[in-house]
Amino acid sequence: MCRSSSRVLGKPAAGLTHREQYDAAQRRRAVVVASISTVLVLTALVVLIPLTPGWEKVQKSFFNGAVLAKTFPKLLDAFLVNVMIFAWSAPLIAVLGLAIALARDAKSPALFPLRVFGAAFTDIFRGVPVILTVYLIGFGIPGLGLPRPWNSPYIWGSLALILTYSAYVAEIFRAGIDSVHHSQRKAALSLGLSERQVMRDVVLPQAVRNVVPSQMNMLIALQKDVSLLSFIGPVEIFRQAGVFKSLMANFTPYVGAAIIFLAVTIPATRYADYLMAKQMRDRR
Amino acid sequence: MLKLVPLACALAMATTSAFAGGHCAGGKTLTDGKFTVATGNPAYYPWVLDDAPESGQGFEAAVAFAVAEEMGFAASDVVWVRSSFDEAIQPGAKDFDVNMQQYSITPERDDVVDFSAPYYTAPMAVLVGPGAVDTEASMAALKGLKWGAVGSTTAVPKLQNVIQPDSDLLLYGDTADVNAAIGANQIDAALFDLPTALFLSAVMIEGSKVIGQFAPDSSDNPDQFGMLMEEGNPLKACVDAALAALTESGKLAEIEAQWLQDTTGVPLIQ
Secondary structure, three states, X not given: OHHHXXXXXXXXXXXXXXXXXXXXXXXXXXXXHHHHHXXXXXXXXXXXXXXXXXXXXXXHHHOOHHHXXXXXXXXXXXXXXXXXXXXXXXXXXXXXXXXXXXXXXXXXXXXXXXXXXXXXXXXXXXXXXXXXXXXHHHHHOHHHOXXXXXXXXXXXXXXXXXXXXXXXXXXXXXXXXXXXXXXXHHHHHHOOOOHHHHHHHHHHHHHHHHHHHHHHHHHHHHHHHHHHHHHHOOOOHHHHHHHHHHHHOOOHHHHHHHHHHHHHHHHHHHHHHHHHHHHHHHHO | OOOHHHHHHHHHHHHHHHHHOOOOOOOOOOOOOOEEEEEOOOOOOOOOHHHOHHHOOOHHHHHHHHHHHHXXXXXXXXXXXXXXXXXXXXXXXXXXOEEOOOOEOOHHHHOOOEEEEEEXXXXXXXXXXXXXXXXXXXXXXXXXXXXXXXXXXXHHHHHHHHHOOOOOOEEEOOHXXXXXXXXXXXXXXXXXXXXXXXXHHHHHOOOOEEEEEOOOOHHHOOOEEEEEEOOXXXXXXXXXXXXXXXXXXXXXXXXXXXXXXXXXXXXXXX
16 A cells, blocks of 8 residues: 555655656757747848848848937937826826726716717727827817917827727726626625715726736837827927938938837836736636 | 230130130030020929010029020020920930929939039028018027928928027928918928928918028038939030039029029028
């Protein structure tokens, strides 16, 4: 009995089961295969691309070190405009998005117009391309004859972003609200809480927590779309890169702008992934 | 008196020989003894006044007569014809010696046709919207304006380095967007090359005005207009020599001042 039980446990000298040994060997093999294939692909890229006939020209006009060094600091300056617009738009989007989500969730018959409004709002601003909204609001509303500074493209461009992104954010909030199980509302109501208290104290806290990873992705998208405001005047990083491109007849400034965007968005994307993974683990 | 006779003879000889042998254009023009110049149909102000180039009124008409004179043609030997843009740039034989209608010299066009040396360098001009037409054409007044420009043009460094406006400048993708911004009163003024600015104020933007122009700056890689000729036209050397002489003598600048500054009322911003 003793002997057989030790067999079942299968502890050999190394202290690992056969299964564990097998798994470890499989992992080692996977790492080796992945490493070899990565090295092969990289070698192919590094060796083959420079062999193409146009590589030298492409390198000169897209990956020009001298141009990059010259323009990078000014691109960083211009990026501050993006950060600024992002910083004041994001909180307003969160507030408006939540308000629209709640409007769409209104149950009382008297609030039916509010639900219609919420539905129309999300339909319109999710349906129209962002750049069109930026154009129409950015030039159209100031065209009504508003005095300065109320006709600033910064204000109306930001409003266009806020409206568009609120529509998406509202839909995500709504999905979050729907994801809280029906029984929780019923249970809370039966405890004597009002509809409003149920929403505020029971449903919303869970809904918001559930949608944090998705909203993080919206933040990343917003950071990039701030560049669309360049079409109505503001000289942010994309426009600044375009100016350098025209002046120097070289595309490297665009690569510089892309590097700056990546420096901000990659950590943000990683963080969103982390939140997503964490949520998955918590739910298990 | 006796001494003067040989001198007079020598002078007369020299003049005659200059005309006979030195007439660089001799035998090279479309019709011998005539200089055929093409312009647009119609030709526009301020390049040609009243669509009547024969009068020599307007910048390009005046330059054509000056070049002709420099090459030894009398004013009555200048023949005017009309041509469209496409007729001018298509390869092959032409029905004109030179064609003048604000052709910018570009390497791509130069492959198909010949250009003379530039006879005009388009300067940057200030176009102001209806709200700012009273702005004085001085650097101090310009600094206080809200500025815009097309982002891909040489107007941008000019704005940043020369005018250095007090508030952030706004940049747009094309002229139509600048128009929209002026219309929405988001900008007071925009910088264009002079011909574009004149066209916009006359045709596109109601109530706008071109209040000043900057002297062309050779470092800006500016738009240069050249006389267009058939590829390989032997007349090119003569026309270039005539233009060089006119530039040298200051005559070209004089014509420019007369027709593009005085007539259009677009003063030079100092």
